[in-house]
Structures are given as C-alpha cells and as structure tokens.
Amino acid sequence: MNEPKATFTAPAAQRCCARAFGSAACDLDIAFDVVDRASAVTALLVSCVSDTQGRAIGIDEPWTWTLNQRLQALIAMRLAAGDAIIELQVACSACGEAMALDLDLRTFAGDPAAPRFTWYDDDGTEVSLRLPCADDLRRWRRDGVLAQETLAASLIESVAGQAVGADHHPPAGWLSALDDAFAAHDPLTALQLQTRCPACDHDQPVACDLEAWLLDGFAGTQAKMLEEVLQLASAFHWSEAEILALPRWRRAHYLQQIAARGWA
Ligand SMILES: [Zn+2]
Incomplete structure (x- = not known):
C-alpha cells in the first residue's frame, strides 16, 4: 500500500512531497520542544519531506526556508494525512462567549510567498x-x-x-x-482571522499562530501513536518496534478487536 503524500512547492520552485506524520516509526523520535520550536519544525520537515523522486532533503535544508515556505510544507503534511480542518477555540473579547472556528487548510495551501x-x-x-x-x-x-x-x-x-x-x-x-x-x-505567518460572535454580534479579529496549531496537531498524533503502542503491547506483548512495523490499517484492526473484546 502506498503511503499518502501531498506535493507542494519548496524553495527554488522545486516540487516536493510531504508524507503524513504518524505513518513511520521514526515519528516517535521527534521532540515537540515548545522552547525551541524552530528545531522541532526542522526535524519534522527533514523526516517527512522528500523530493518527487522520494529522495530525502538535507538535514539543514529547512533552516534556509522562509517561515512561509515551512508553513506550506507543514500544511502539505497535514493534507497528506487527509486531515484538512483545524478547530480553533476562542473567547469573544466583548461577552466572553466561547466560539469554535473551523480553519480549512486547503484554503491556505498554495505557492509560498516570494522570499x-x-x-x-x-x-x-x-x-x-x-x-x-x-x-x-x-x-x-x-x-x-x-x-x-x-x-x-x-x-x-x-x-x-x-x-x-x-x-x-x-x-x-x-x-x-x-x-x-x-x-x-506574507499573511500566513502572522495570520489574522475575522470572526463575529454569535451571542453579541461583536466583530473580532483573531490572531492565529498557524505553526503552533499545526505543531499541536502533530504532537497529538504522536501521543495517539504512543497510546496505540501501549494498548497493543499490553494485549499481545509485542515490542514497540514490532508494533510500529505494522501498517496502520493492521494496527487499527487489532485495536478494534481489543475494544470489541473488552481487553482494554
Ligand atoms: Zn460576544
């Protein structure tokens, strides 16, 4: 089974492929460091981006990319996972009402801003x-x-x-x-959304740190991988490496069986 990929335009107008994060065992090695976010993003891109021939990019290459180009690559990784929607929770600054905003990443995917x-x-x-x-x-x-x-x-x-x-x-x-x-x-790097409160009709700009939201999503995927390893290891006593070597559909099948039989 081919791994899902999404293409995007990398620097120098080169087409690149991004794979879905969470589809390889090495994805558990990424440290989601909130202090040094730039290093976490670089490690993610090195792990998940290749050229259209499947060749890995250089380990220092993403450091030379603009923040906008890096965002486009992170968006492509998310689209490769078939997960285009980010749900933001914000509070109205006038009445405090909680609002949920759905961001469709497909509307942001495109050619990066000129450097x-x-x-x-x-x-x-x-x-x-x-x-x-x-x-x-x-x-x-x-x-x-x-x-x-x-x-x-x-x-x-x-x-x-x-x-x-x-x-x-x-x-x-x-x-x-x-x-x-x-x-x-470069509206993507300092993204401003406009929203209207359903309770009091107040128009409110919302500053959105898209990179932080994307990283949150990838960290959540990694936490889910770890949970799956834990459940399968507990039920079948397989090693972490054995579990991660399974294709995702087989992992999902065994997890379903564990839930159906009430083993967890
Ligand atoms: Zn309000």
Missing part, C-alpha cells in the same frame, strides 16, 4: 526586504535579539538601490509600517 519583495516608504524610497527564514530565528534566539528595530533591520537588503548591512538603523517611523508590509506580503 523577497519591495516596499516604499511615505517619501517613495524603495526598500528591498526579504522574509525571515528559520536561520534568522535561530540567530535571533542565540543572540537574544528582541528589539523590533534590530529584527526589522536584519531583513532590509537595500534602501534606494544601495545595499545595507546588518548595522543599518531604519528610521523609527518605518517600524510599524514595515510590520504591516511583512503581514501584507
């Missing part, structure tokens, strides 16, 4: 910007960079046609406009 783009300030000065890649996150984390000005400056490549270095200080007036420019060019 470079041009923005003009109020005076018409042309500014060349690049989207942050995971290597930037790693460097900012290592150097303890938190100042918005420093983050923004490191993503400016040139001003009025002149290349600028990392020591370039953008005018303070640019900072919030730059934030808006990045959000407009």
